[in-house]
Amino acid sequence: MSTHTASPEAASTEKKRLRPHQISIGIGLFMGVFTLMSGVIPNFTKWHSESEVTRHVFEGIPSALKAAFYTVIPVMLVWGSFRFADRMRNWERGAPDRRKTTRKNVKRRLADYRAGVYMRTLLRDSAAGLMHSMIYFGFLVLLGVTTTLEIDHQLPESLKFLHGGVYQAYAFIGDFAGLVFTGGVVWAIVRRYVQRPYRIRIKSKPEHAIILGVLFAIGASGFLAEMFRIAVSEIGGKDMSFEKWSFVGYPLSQTVDGLSLGAAENWHQAMWILHVVSFIVFLAILPITMLRHIFTSPLNMYLKDRERPKGAMKAMPNLTETSLESFGASVVEDFTWKQLLDTDACTMCGRCTSVCPAHATGKPLDPREIVLKTGEVMAATAAHAPGGVVSPPLSVDKEITIGANSLFERITAEEVWACTTCKACDENCPVNIEILDKILDMRRYLSLMESNFPAELGNAYRSMENQGNPWGMNQAERADWAKDLDVDVLDPGAAFNHEYLYWVGCAGSFDDKNKKVTQAMAKLLKRAGIDVAILGPSEMCTGDSARRSGNEYLFQMLAMPNIETLNGMGVKKIITQCPHCFNTLANEYPQLGGNYEVIHHTQLLEQLIDSSQLDMRNASLEDRITYHDSCYLGRHNDVYMAPRKVVGSIKGLQIVEMPRNGTKGMCCGAGGARMWMEENVGTKVNDERAQEAISTGASRVATACPFCYIMLDDGVKGAGVEEDQVKVADIAIHVLEALENGDRAARETSAPLATAGE
Numbered sequence: 001m002s003t004h005t006a007s008p009e010a011a012s013t014e015k016k017r018l019r020p021h022q023i024s025i026g027i028g029l030f031m032g033v034f035t036l037m038s039g040v041i042p043n044f045t046k047w048h049s050e051s052e053v054t055r056h057v058f059e060g061i062p063s064a065l066k067a068a069f070y071t072v073i074p075v076m077l078v079w080g081s082f083r084f085a086d087r088m089r090n091w092e093r094g095a096p097d098r099r100k101t102t103r104k105n106v107k108r109r110l111a112d113y114r115a116g117v118y119m120r121t122l123l124r125d126s127a128a129g130l131m132h133s134m135i136y137f138g139f140l141v142l143l144g145v146t147t148t149l150e151i152d153h154q155l156p157e158s159l160k161f162l163h164g165g166v167y168q169a170y171a172f173i174g175d176f177a178g179l180v181f182t183g184g185v186v187w188a189i190v191r192r193y194v195q196r197p198y199r200i201r202i203k204s205k206p207e208h209a210i211i212l213g214v215l216f217a218i219g220a221s222g223f224l225a226e227m228f229r230i231a232v233s234e235i236g237g238k239d240m241s242f243e244k245w246s247f248v249g250y251p252l253s254q255t256v257d258g259l260s261l262g263a264a265e266n267w268h269q270a271m272w273i274l275h276v277v278s279f280i281v282f283l284a285i286l287p288i289t290m291l292r293h294i295f296t297s298p299l300n301m302y303l304k305d306r307e308r309p310k311g312a313m314k315a316m317p318n319l320t321e322t323s324l325e326s327f328g329a330s331v332v333e334d335f336t337w338k339q340l341l342d343t344d345a346c347t348m349c350g351r352c353t354s355v356c357p358a359h360a361t362g363k364p365l366d367p368r369e370i371v372l373k374t375g376e377v378m379a380a381t382a383a384h385a386p387g388g389v390v391s392p393p394l395s396v397d398k399e400i401t402i403g404a405n406s407l408f409e410r411i412t413a414e415e416v417w418a419c420t421t422c423k424a425c426d427e428n429c430p431v432n433i434e435i436l437d438k439i440l441d442m443r444r445y446l447s448l449m450e451s452n453f454p455a456e457l458g459n460a461y462r463s464m465e466n467q468g469n470p471w472g473m474n475q476a477e478r479a480d481w482a483k484d485l486d487v488d489v490l491d492p493g494a495a496f497n498h499e500y501l502y503w504v505g506c507a508g509s510f511d512d513k514n515k516k517v518t519q520a521m522a523k524l525l526k527r528a529g530i531d532v533a534i535l536g537p538s539e540m541c542t543g544d545s546a547r548r549s550g551n552e553y554l555f556q557m558l559a560m561p562n563i564e565t566l567n568g569m570g571v572k573k574i575i576t577q578c579p580h581c582f583n584t585l586a587n588e589y590p591q592l593g594g595n596y597e598v599i600h601h602t603q604l605l606e607q608l609i610d611s612s613q614l615d616m617r618n619a620s621l622e623d624r625i626t627y628h629d630s631c632y633l634g635r636h637n638d639v640y641m642a643p644r645k646v647v648g649s650i651k652g653l654q655i656v657e658m659p660r661n662g663t664k665g666m667c668c669g670a671g672g673a674r675m676w677m678e679e680n681v682g683t684k685v686n687d688e689r690a691q692e693a694i695s696t697g698a699s700r701v702a703t704a705c706p707f708c709y710i711m712l713d714d715g716v717k718g719a720g721v722e723e724d725q726v727k728v729a730d731i732a733i734h735v736l737e738a739l740e741n742g743d744r745a746a747r748e749t750s751a752p753l754a755t756a757g758e
Contacts, residue, residue: 019092020091020092021084021085021086021088021089021092022085024081024082024084024088025081025082025085026081027081028077028078028080028081028082028084028085029078029081031074031077031078031081032074032075032077032078032081033074035070035073035074035077036071036074038070038150038153038154039066039067039069040070041154042057045154045156047154047155047156047157047160048157049157049160049162049163050157051163051164051167052242053163053167053168053242054160054162054163054164054167055162055167055171057150057153059229060232060265060268060269061269061272062269065273072280073279073280073283076280076283076284077283079284080283080284080287083287083288083390084287084292086382086384086390087287087292087390089382089384089385090340090344090378090379090382090384090385090390091337091340091341091344093333093337093340093378094332094336094337094338094339094340095333095334095335095336095337096336096337097336099303099305099306099338105305108305109302109303109304109305110302112301112302112304112305112432113298113301115301116298116301116302116430116431116432119132119133119136121301121429121430121431121432122430124428127191128191128349131184131187131188131191132184133184134180134181134183134184134187135184135185135188135215136184136294137177137180138177138178138180138183138184139181139215141173141174141177141180141181142174142177142178142181142222145170145174145177148162149162167242168242168245169245171243171245171246171249172245172246172247174246175223175245175246175248178219178222178223178248179248181215181219182216182219182220182223185212185215185219186216188212188215189212189216192204192208192212198350198354199349199351199353199354200349200350202350203348203350203368203394205394205395206395207285207289207394207395208290210289211285211289211290211291214278214281214285215282217274217275217278217281218275218278218279221271221274221275221278223248223249223252224252224271224274224275225268225271225272225274226246226248226249226252227249227253227256227271228253228256228264228267228268228271229249230246230249230250230253231253231256231257231259231264231267231268232261232264232265234253235257235259235260235261235264236261288390288391289391290346290347292344293344293346293347293431296341296344296345297347297431299341299345300341300342300345300431300432300433301431301432303338303341303432308587308591309586309587310587310636310637310638311583311586311588311632311636311637312587312588313437313440313547313548314437314440314441315591316444316552316556318556319553319556320556326445326449327445327449327552328441328443328444328446328447328448328550329407329438329441329442329445330407330408330442330449331405331406331407332377332378332381332405332407333405334407334441334445335374335438335441338434339374339434339437340378342371342433342434342435342438343372343374343375343378343393344375345431345432345433346372346375346393346431346433347430347431348368348372348393348394349430350368351428351429351430352367352368352371352424352425352426352428352433352435353368353369353425354428355424355427355428355664356424356425357420357422357666357667357685357689358418358419358420358685360688361682361683361684361685361688362681362683363418363681363682364412364414364418365415365419366415367425367435369411369415370411370415371393371435372392372393373407373410373411374407374410374411374438375392375393375394376392376393376400376402376410377402377405377406377407377409377410378405379391379392379393380392380402381402381404381405407442408442411442413446416439416443416446417443417453417454417677418681419436419439420631420667420669420672420685421436421439421440421548421631421671421672422631422667422671422672423631423635423636424631424635424665424667426635427635427663428663428664440548443549443550444550444552445550447549447550447551448550448551448553453549453550453551454677454678456676456677456678457549457673457676457677459472459676460545460676461546461551461554464541464543464545464546464554464558465557468540468541468558469509469510469540469541470506470541470545470675470676471506471511473509473510475537475540476537477509477510478504478509478510478535478536478537478539479536480509481504481508481509481515481519482522482534482536485519485522485523485526487502487522487532487534488532488533488534489534489535489536490533490534490536490538490569492537492538492565493565493569494569495569495570496533496569496570496571498531498533499531499532499573500530500531500532500533500573500574500575501535501566501574501575502521502532502533502574502575503534503535503574503575503576503578503581503585504518504534504577505542505576505577505578505580505581505706506541507578507706507707508577508578508706509539511706511710513709513710513713514577514706514709514710514730516729516733517706517709517729517730517732520730520733520735520736521577521601521732523736524605524608524614524732524735524736524739525575527614527739528608528613528614529613530604530608530613532575535565538565539562540558540561541558542559542580542581542584542585542589543555543556543557543559543584544581544583544584545580545675545676546558546673547584547588548671548672549673556592559584559588559589559592559594560592562589562594563589563592563593566594567593567594571596572596572597573596573597573598573599574596574598574599575600575604576598576599576601577600577601577706577730577732578705578706579600579630579631579632579636579704579705580632580671580705580707582598582599582600582632582633582637583632583636583637585598586637587637600639600642600704601704601731601732602633602639602642602643602646602704602731603639603642605642605646605731605732605735606642606645606646609645609646614735614739616649616651616735616738616739617742618739618742618743618745618746619649619650619651619738619739619741619742620650620651620652620738620741620742621650621651621652621653621700621734621737621738621741622652622653623652623654623699623700624653624654624696624699625647625653625654625655625656625698625699625700625701625702625734626655626656626657626658626693626696626698626700626701626702627644627647627657627661627701627702627703627704627731628658628689628693628701628703628704628708629665629704630668630703630704630705630707630708631665631667631668632671632705633704633705634662634663634665635663635665640663643704643731646731646735647702647731647734650734650735650738651738653700656696656697656698657696658693659692660692666685666688666689666692667685667689668685668689668707668708668711668712668715669684669685669686669689669711670686670707670708670710675707675710675711684715684718685711686711686712686714686715687715687718687719688715689711689712690712690714690715690716691715693712693715693716693726693728694716694719694721694726698726699725699726699727700726700729700734701716701726701729702730702731702734703728703730703731704731705730706730709728709729709730712728713728
């Protein structure tokens with residue numbers, strides 16, 4: 001990317017403002033000093049509780065061990081803050097990204113943060129979510145228990161509160177939290193090394209064993225230290241019956257009541273040392289292993305909210321006027337700081353991988369690997385860090401070497417082009433990592449800077465550039481589908497005097513299957529009395545396929561004349577039947593000055609049915625039907641219920657869902673310009689989705705996207721199933737057929753009886 005020189009005032013402000021890595025160091029220094037002083041001060045105050053029902057800090061621990069504790073822990077806290085600072089300086093290498101907290105977004109930010117911290121996102125997978133919740137919340141409560149004990153330790157006798165009933169409640173909470181935490185760790189060990197789900201098994205590394213071993217050691221040694229602490233007092237003759245509230249430690253202490261006092265004291269000190277050493281190791285591995293996500297994941301979730309709509313790509317300047325010399329992302333610094341933070345927020349859970357249609361069908365793409373490989377390149381080129389490197393997001397094989405900050409040192413073009421842009425990876429990520437943006441930014445570089453794109457995509461580019469549509473059809477034929485219908489085709493530049501503009505799209509205009517959808521929708525709009533018109537030959541491709549494949553120049557070449565036409569005519573409200581057109585017109589044209597009220601045809605049909613403008617009382621189909629979610633309608637724009645409600649309004653239909661539906665729906669394989677590329681590796685995505693539709697036993701498949709219609713129809717026929725067995729069609733076709741069935745039934749019912757002589 002080209003660089004620009006900041007003004008002296010801006011440079012001065014930049015110097016004065018604290019950088020994130022400096023804040024990390026400041027927090028570490030504060031925590032280190034605070035911990036050190038908490039060990040020094042009691043040596044002078046000598047405040048102790050006189051209550052018999054309490055617990056004394058460092059009871060039975062020699063002074064030398066206490067001194068070591070208050071020396072090593074502060075050092076580790078400071079050391080860890082510097083290691084976190086190294087990582088933060090890596091994020092600071094990225095380009096700007098507006099993620100400021102404002103009055104408008106603070107509620108959404110806090111909601112996103114709570115959703116993550118409360119494990120709502122993880123609980124989509126109930127087993128994994130519960131396991132993580134046990135570890136996370138158990139650890140937090142244990143940290144609170146330890147902090148509470150230290151606070152009580154610092155207070156004068158008159159203010160100490162951990163005694164009597166309060167202490168017993170405290171002891172119960174501590175043991176309960178420890179049991180939950182340790183149980184969660186054991187569950188995690190069993191899940192990773194016994195159950196071994198595929199997405200976890202393929203990325204298990206030695207560091208996972210170290211992390212789980214350390215966490216288990218913290219939990220187990222805590223109970224053992226408590227067990228021997230209570231045993232020492234009881235063997236020494238003190239009544240410890242009040243410790244029964246320590247419902248784990250106290251019963252365990254009864255199992256060693258035959259030990260001598262000296263042996264019990266030695267075991268207590270040994271378990272205390274093990275507990276402290278385990279915690280020190282935890283502090284040591286925290287900033288250099290995936291454990292860092294304890295801090296980075298909540299931060300990433302808090303920063304989820306952004307200014308652009310969910311379905312929109314990042315805006316770019318007018319490429320005919322910009323001074324930029326490079327476009328897209330080829331080096332670490334081309335990504336934004338938020339995209340780089342993503343790599344350290346990743347929990348390596350593999351949920352993105354498990355839902356990726358490209359990965360599931362044998363393509364080279366693995367969304368998790370895109371994140372990890374980006375992080376590996378960033379980590380290996382950290383010139384600011386000791387040795388010029390920081391630890392990668394997850395340990396890598398020694399054979400892998402990275403010599404430069406180029407993303408393509410680790411990521412291949414084949415991985416990038418295999419993506420269908422279905423957004424399943426982003427939707428399924430429990431910590432809000434934006435994987436698709438990274439892929440699309442790299443596509444921009446490959447397409448615009450290197451012309452490194454599949455050859456067949458070049459044919460679609462030429463067709464869009466020369467004919468205004470990827471089919472390469474004559475623009476003059478755009479309105480041919482409407483020849484026998486009462487549809488108003490607008491003259492170029494004419495004032496727009498209708499309620500809606502019907503944006504037909506390239507598929508609806510030129511593809512034989514989808515012309516039927518357009519005709520069906522036109523008839524439905526006429527039935528409902530909706531005042532619409534079409535642009536006909538004046539309509540050009542919205543540019544979705546060009547933009548999703550990285551060709552921003554071609555996208556702008558198509559979008560700007562469209563916007564000029566629409567604005568010049570005074571168009572305000574647009575109906576689309578293509579989710580790709582819907583997303584582009586509604587979410588991306590505003591970046592270029594085109595602001596319209598855009599509605600997808602399924603949303604409009606829902607409104608018309610609800611208002612009875614479209615009378616469905618007699619509409620019926622005696623069939624079993626399943627609905628296929630369009631990625632660009634669903635995950636990109638959160639429209640899931642409108643199509644289902646429309647289908648549900650048809651009497652006689654038995655509706656069944658495919659196993660993968662809604663937010664977890666399976667892509668048809670055509671998004672991200674894959675419609676125009678050959679699929680030669682692995683199983684075809686549309687074939688797999690078609691098999692899933694067939695397996696429901698449905699005799700009809702409803703779609704809400706022209707690409708989905710084409711891909712699923714081809715997939716069903718490719719499976720040897722004919723149309724009279726399983727009919728694939730857009731929702732508009734199913735609705736029109738149901739209405740016409742109702743009309744015929746009404747005519748037959750109202751027809752006079754035939755006379756005997758006839």
